[in-house]
Amino acid sequence: MGHQVMKPSTEELNLIKTVLAFDETGTTQLEPDVMLNPVSHYTDPNQLQTEIDILFRKFPIIVGHAAQLQDPGQYITHNDTGTPLLITRNKTGEVKAFVNVCRHRGARVANEPCGKANTFSCPYHGWTYDLDGKLRGMRQPQGFPDLDKSKHGLAELPAFERFGLIWVRPEPSSETIDIDAWLAPMAEQLASLRLETHTIFSEWSIHRDMNWRIALEGFLETYHFCSAHKTTACASYLDNQSPFLNKYPHIRNAVPLSKITKLREQDQQTWDYRSNFMTQNYLFPCNFVQAMTDHVYVHTIIPTGPGTCIFKCMMLIPEPVASDKAQKYWEANRSVVRTVFDEDFAIGEGIQQGFATGANTHFTFGQFEAGLQLAQRALNDALQGQLTVSVKA
Ligand code: FES
Numbered sequence: 001m002g003h004q005v006m007k008p009s010t011e012e013l014n015l016i017k018t019v020l021a022f023d024e025t026g027t028t029q030l031e032p033d034v035m036l037n038p039v040s041h042y043t044d045p046n047q048l049q050t051e052i053d054i055l056f057r058k059f060p061i062i063v064g065h066a067a068q069l070q071d072p073g074q075y076i077t078h079n080d081t082g083t084p085l086l087i088t089r090n091k092t093g094e095v096k097a098f099v100n101v102c103r104h105r106g107a108r109v110a111n112e113p114c115g116k117a118n119t120f121s122c123p124y125h126g127w128t129y130d131l132d133g134k135l136r137g138m139r140q141p142q143g144f145p146d147l148d149k150s151k152h153g154l155a156e157l158p159a160f161e162r163f164g165l166i167w168v169r170p171e172p173s174s175e176t177i178d179i180d181a182w183l184a185p186m187a188e189q190l191a192s193l194r195l196e197t198h199t200i201f202s203e204w205s206i207h208r209d210m211n212w213r214i215a216l217e218g219f220l221e222t223y224h225f226c227s228a229h230k231t232t233a234c235a236s237y238l239d240n241q242s243p244f245l246n247k248y249p250h251i252r253n254a255v256p257l258s259k260i261t262k263l264r265e266q267d268q269q270t271w272d273y274r275s276n277f278m279t280q281n282y283l284f285p286c287n288f289v290q291a292m293t294d295h296v297y298v299h300t301i302i303p304t305g306p307g308t309c310i311f312k313c314m315m316l317i318p319e320p321v322a323s324d325k326a327q328k329y330w331e332a333n334r335s336v337v338r339t340v341f342d343e344d345f346a347i348g349e350g351i352q353q354g355f356a357t358g359a360n361t362h363f364t365f366g367q368f369e370a371g372l373q374l375a376q377r378a379l380n381d382a383l384q385g386q387l388t389v390s391v392k393a
Pocket residue numbers: 102103104105106107122123124125126127
């Protein structure tokens with residue numbers, strides 16, 4: 001189940017060298033200053049509403065994997081962004097996304113998590129839409145003598161298939177989003193993961209009682225590994241010596257396995273990146289592509305209220321399961337990761353409960369908690385209108 005050894009990119013070669021230097025000198029990457037983040041960012045309902053309106057409406061969110069929409073007619077629904085989504089592959093093979101809301105009187109047109117269909121018939125009164133969201137027909141049309149069907153299609157949303165993942169910007173818009181420009185800083189690495197050839201081993205969604213930012217921050221620093229994950233992740237990785245590459249507004253956090261120090265005795269020509277790192281890739285505003293040595297977790301964190309969020313995760317493996325041994329191997333991996341995530345979430349819910357005490361007016365992001373600082377800057381920029389998704393002229 002090992003991965004295919006690939007020649008590291010220049011960036012990856014530099015990451016290896018950086019980590020070996022950290023290890024040799026007992027240092028790590030430092031931001032110039034500590035950063036203070038007001039606790040109101042996590043608690044204020046008005047703050048949350050602004051975040052939903054901007055971060056969760058105006059930026060692309062990962063909603064699935066290409067394997068879920070392999071054939072024309074396959075569709076998935078997604079109900080967690082606050083905009084109910086219907087995502088289809090149409091007859092010409094394009095991925096399309098729509099607001100899953102009937103144009104008659106608003107019922108949800110598709111109600112299964114996934115399926116295959118040529119048309120969607122609204123369960124309320126039977127208006128029917130095709131894979132391109134066009135209104136095809138209705139029962140007893142004599143009741144709507146002047147209705148222009150061409151103006152009553154499902155509202156379309158920008159949707160994209162890139163690097164084997166399905167992305168939707170959950171707000172109708174006439175703008176043409178330049179998804180390639182948006183993902184460009186991460187493109188080389190995402191392409192190298194070849195997620196389009198992976199299959200979904202498992203997916204899950206978890207509701208937790210904490211502000212979405214708390215969950216997000218658990219994946220943006222590695223300072224906590226050897227306390228919060230003392231008996232799990234700590235042993236596998238170098239302690240708090242993971243470089244953060246600013247791929248604004250995204251972040252590549254390369255978390256070295258302890259065994260990386262052995263590379264020092266090895267000819268540089270034989271150095272391998274993937275087998276020596278877990279890579280936490282933050283894709284602004286709420287998506288992660290977390291690459292393990294031989295499989296990948298794709299997660300999204302979405303607020304459902306000021307003190308609640310949903311964590312959605314897909315576990316992608318490089319080839320379909322072909323044996324009991326493989327099944328057991330991937331199950332064991334999933335189980336370890338779910339335990340580690342739960343360790344974070346349990347702490348996160350404790351943080352949430354502590355807000356009401358007023359013990360903190362702000363949180364302090366250390367100089368080596370670089371991911372927190374970088375993400376906070378990008379989030380602030382977006383909330384202040386300084387960062388927008390690239391639009392094609
Ligand atoms: S609400 Fe959909 S057909 Fe009436």
